[in-house]
Amino acid sequence: MATFKMHLLVCGGTGCRASESENLFHNLRTGIIQKGLENDVQVLTTGCFGFCEKGPIVKVLPDNTFYTMVKPEDAGEIIEEHIIKGRKVQRLLYVNPLTSEKVEDSKHMGFYRKQLRIALRNCGFIDPENIDEYIARDGYAALGTCLTEMTPEQVIELMKKSGLRGRGGGGFPTGLKWEITRASKADQKYVVCNADEGDPGAFMDRSILEGDPHSVIEAMAICGYCIEATKGLVYIRAEYPLAIERLKIAIKQAREYGLLGKDILGTGFDFDIELRYGAGAFVCGEETALIHSMEGFRGEPTVKPPFPSVSGYNGKPTNVNNVETFANVPVIINRGAEWFASIGTEKSKGTKVFALAGKINNVGLIEVPMGITLREVIYEIGGGIKEGKKFKAVQTGGPSGGCLTEKHLDTPIDYDNLIAAGSMMGSGGMIVMDEDDCMVSIAKFYLDFTVEESCGKCAPCRIGNKRLNEILEKICKGEGSMEDIALLRNLSNVVKDTSLCGLGQTSPNPVLSTLDNFYDEYLAHVNERKCPSGQCKALLQYWIEPENCVGCTACARNCPVNAIAGERKGVHIIDQATCIKCGACMEKCKFNAVFIK
Amino acid sequence: MASINIKLNDQKIAQLQAICKEFNNDKGELINVLHKAQHLFGYLPAEVQEVIAKELNTSVAHVYGVVSFYSFFTMTPKGEYPISICMGTACYVRGAEKVLDEFKRILKVKVGETTGDGKFSLSCLRCVGACGLAPVVMVGEKVYGRVAPDGVKDILDEYLKQ
Numbered sequence: 207m208a209t210f211k212m213h214l215l216v217c218g219g220t221g222c223r224a225s226e227s228e229n230l231f232h233n234l235r236t237g238i239i240q241k242g243l244e245n246d247v248q249v250l251t252t253g254c255f256g257f258c259e260k261g262p263i264v265k266v267l268p269d270n271t272f273y274t275m276v277k278p279e280d281a282g283e284i285i286e287e288h289i290i291k292g293r294k295v296q297r298l299l300y301v302n303p304l305t306s307e308k309v310e311d312s313k314h315m316g317f318y319r320k321q322l323r324i325a326l327r328n329c330g331f332i333d334p335e336n337i338d339e340y341i342a343r344d345g346y347a348a349l350g351t352c353l354t355e356m357t358p359e360q361v362i363e364l365m366k367k368s369g370l371r372g373r374g375g376g377g378f379p380t381g382l383k384w385e386i387t388r389a390s391k392a393d394q395k396y397v398v399c400n401a402d403e404g405d406p407g408a409f410m411d412r413s414i415l416e417g418d419p420h421s422v423i424e425a426m427a428i429c430g431y432c433i434e435a436t437k438g439l440v441y442i443r444a445e446y447p448l449a450i451e452r453l454k455i456a457i458k459q460a461r462e463y464g465l466l467g468k469d470i471l472g473t474g475f476d477f478d479i480e481l482r483y484g485a486g487a488f489v490c491g492e493e494t495a496l497i498h499s500m501e502g503f504r505g506e507p508t509v510k511p512p513f514p515s516v517s518g519y520n521g522k523p524t525n526v527n528n529v530e531t532f533a534n535v536p537v538i539i540n541r542g543a544e545w546f547a548s549i550g551t552e553k554s555k556g557t558k559v560f561a562l563a564g565k566i567n568n569v570g571l572i573e574v575p576m577g578i579t580l581r582e583v584i585y586e587i588g589g590g591i592k593e594g595k596k597f598k599a600v601q602t603g604g605p606s607g608g609c610l611t612e613k614h615l616d617t618p619i620d621y622d623n624l625i626a627a628g629s630m631m632g633s634g635g636m637i638v639m640d641e642d643d644c645m646v647s648i649a650k651f652y653l654d655f656t657v658e659e660s661c662g663k664c665a666p667c668r669i670g671n672k673r674l675n676e677i678l679e680k681i682c683k684g685e686g687s688m689e690d691i692a693l694l695r696n697l698s699n700v701v702k703d704t705s706l707c708g709l710g711q712t713s714p715n716p717v718l719s720t721l722d723n724f725y726d727e728y729l730a731h732v733n734e735r736k737c738p739s740g741q742c743k744a745l746l747q748y749w750i751e752p753e754n755c756v757g758c759t760a761c762a763r764n765c766p767v768n769a770i771a772g773e774r775k776g777v778h779i780i781d782q783a784t785c786i787k788c789g790a791c792m793e794k795c796k797f798n799a800v801f802i803k
Numbered sequence: 804m805a806s807i808n809i810k811l812n813d814q815k816i817a818q819l820q821a822i823c824k825e826f827n828n829d830k831g832e833l834i835n836v837l838h839k840a841q842h843l844f845g846y847l848p849a850e851v852q853e854v855i856a857k858e859l860n861t862s863v864a865h866v867y868g869v870v871s872f873y874s875f876f877t878m879t880p881k882g883e884y885p886i887s888i889c890m891g892t893a894c895y896v897r898g899a900e901k902v903l904d905e906f907k908r909i910l911k912v913k914v915g916e917t918t919g920d921g922k923f924s925l926s927c928l929r930c931v932g933a934c935g936l937a938p939v940v941m942v943g944e945k946v947y948g949r950v951a952p953d954g955v956k957d958i959l960d961e962y963l964k965q
Contacts, residue, residue, distance in 0.1 A: 219932075220931065220932045220933055221932065221933040221934070221935050221936060224931070224933045224936060224939075224946035224948060225936065225948065258933070258934060258935030258936075259935045260935075261935055261936075404929070405930070406890065406891035406892045406893075406895075406929045406930045407891040407892035407893040407894075407930055407934060408930065409930065409932035409934065412932050413932075444838060444875055445875070445928070446932075482834075482835070483834060483835060483838055484873075484875075485834055485837070485838070485873030485874070485875035485876055486873050486874035486875035486876075486929075487872060487873050487874065488929075499834065501831050502830055502831040502832060502833035502834055502869070503869065504868055504869055504872040505872065505873070520831075561934065563892070563893030563934040563935075563937065564892070564893055564896045564897070565896060565897070569893070569934050569935040569937070570935060601892065604892075635892065637892045637893060637896060639896055643896055648896075651892070651895055652892075655929075658874075661872070764953070766905075766908065786904075786908075788901065788904065788905075788952065789901070790952065790953065
């Protein structure tokens with residue numbers, strides 16, 4: 207590998223593949239071969255670079271050139287100009303949106319400057335389908351250290367000292383979980399990796415599995431050693447075909463190298479991993495539901511205790527950790543607990559991966575130290591709000607989280623602060639909203655999700671969320687009353703307090719946090735029958751301002767239901783009874799003549 | 804849900820039995836069996852579930868309970884070109900609902916239905932993971948990014964020509 211003079215890294219994450227990065231890779235590789243450069247220049251498909259907004263991404267090493275939105279037909283120019291003549295292809299370089307300057311070295315991109323990549327350390331650097339590349343970056347060194355130099359107790363002690371907490375949302379201390387599972391006596395125990403990432407708008411775990419599957423395999427083996435388990439199971443979403451494929455390749459390679467299977471590294475330790483597929487149920491992110499699903503049942507949660515660490519898969523002690531949690535483990539072993547504990551805040555150590563999405567300039571996957579503020583994430587890494595609009599809210603924690611506002615922007619992000627602010631860390635979805643988003647509809651959007659995903663086992667969640675959703679629907683239609691708002695809050699608290707599992711206990715959070723932070727918007731819907739953001743269709747009407755209308759007929763031609771009448775060069779009128787409020791007329795009008803009433 | 808009556812021929816039954824056998828007729832492997840069976844048939848009609856229940860030595864009620872619980876499993880056949888609109892939060896705040904409305908309007912079907920000619924079926928899914936391209940629409944395996952309502956007709960025309 208060291209003999210190559212240059213490396214072309216092509217992003218092979220799901221987002222970039224959707225924009226033809228596979229063809230791009232193919233063109234680059236055949237181009238390099240045609241020029242006879244295959245011994246000097248390596249072309250690689252890697253995992254996600256994180257900068258999904260501007261994909262497909264091509265990175266050139268060693269000069270750190272970062273090409274964005276590269277098309278398959280750009281391959282020839284990159285090879286001819288950059289590789290052969292040494293001149294960077296200027297038109298493909300990333301442009302700093304604030305200064306309009308081209309960025310020559312990716313280290314100077316605002317998007318990366320504030321990030322600290324631990325769990326994502328290999329994503330975008332290595333070929334995830336080649337175990338040698340993982341090993342070259344200290345891969346499986348931690349497993350070797352644990353098996354040959356440390357007792358399980360010492361490893362657990364180290365994990366406890368590092369302060370690593372579960373990254374799936376709960377935030378339970380990982381070392382402690384391992385210790386409890388170790389203490390349970392049984393003839394067979396299991397290590398389970400929860401890769402059933404169900405939050406809409408979150409893709410952290412998928413990117414890790416696609417970009418660096420070996421780090422998860424290595425950590426599962428280490429966990430197996432600690433808790434005395436010989437079997438590992440990865441419960442993964444069937445909707446992630448690429449991650450499944452890469453994980454299968456990685457498991458096969460690890461077996462061939464003797465890093466999985468019998469007598470690993472000659473130490474007498476046996477450990478192997480199998481895959482189990484999810485089938486699309488959000489509730490299966492909950493440990494007990496996940497275990498039932500792996501056993502072939504409906505994914506319904508059960509009362510804890512007994513905890514899975516005592517009685518889990520097939521009634522045996524089972525340690526369940528999430529993908530990102532596992533991805534941190536090998537680094538902690540290699541670099542020490544003190545190093546890891548030096549990053550982050552008092553009670554939340556290390557980093558967190560977030561999927562930054564919504565109305566933000568730099569949509570993508572980021573990893574930041576705990577304790578960074580929302581402002582730094584949104585404005586410095588995220589590059590601010592799209593189209594220069596005004597920031598309104600940021601939603602963290604997915605359907606279980608809440609909406610935070612301007613006043614929370616300077617709060618350091620960690621488990622406890624987010625809960626105190628009325629949201630939660632969750633698995634790491636972070637959706638930014640601007641002035642055009644109606645917070646009542648957003649609350650309803652999340653409730654739609656929970657109503658669909660509630661497993662139906664316990665009444666507060668099954669019935670309570672449905673009723674909450676109906677009240678929100680009423681308010682969005684302009685039929686709500688002040689009593690409805692009071693009922694909304696009351697019922698939310700009942701659902702929270704009485705539901706069996708995490709899904710019901712957190713599902714009213716989007717309602718409660720929007721009630722707390724955007725009470726005015728609820729009032730406007732109820733008292734004035736108005737949606738201040740113009741999103742709730744039932745509450746808005748499109749009108750044409752006669753003074754601005756020049757009679758260009760653009761609106762009438764684009765109206766899908768022919769609701770607009772008017773002569774050429776005459777003032778147009780919208781028939782309110784026919785109008786479906788799609789907004790096409792407003793989008794097409796160049797004279798600002800269409801407005802919302 | 805309207806169930807569709809089909810008669811499974813012996814060959815199909817043998818294929819199903821082979822799938823169950825691959826997993827040692829273990830009812831703990833039910834979800835894996837259903838994944839494979841759906842891959843084979845495109846959907847899981849009642850007749851298929853009956854065969855699986857028999858092979859795995861469990862009740863049809865148990866199989867149906869699992870099929871109806873998970874959104875990945877379907878009991879109705881999908882269209883020749885299945886259309887899925889991403890309704891993840893990132894796509895939602897970037898206007899996925901308007902795109903969905905446009906598909907519904909043009910195809911004259913609701914979410915979960917298939918057009919009369921069997922060409923298109925419409926469904927929603929949660930996060931393809933291509934949030935940078937939001938809103939995202941998938942037709943079969945092909946991903947369309949940054950779809951605007953007025954681009955819907957062009958997408959459909961691509962398939963109507965075929």
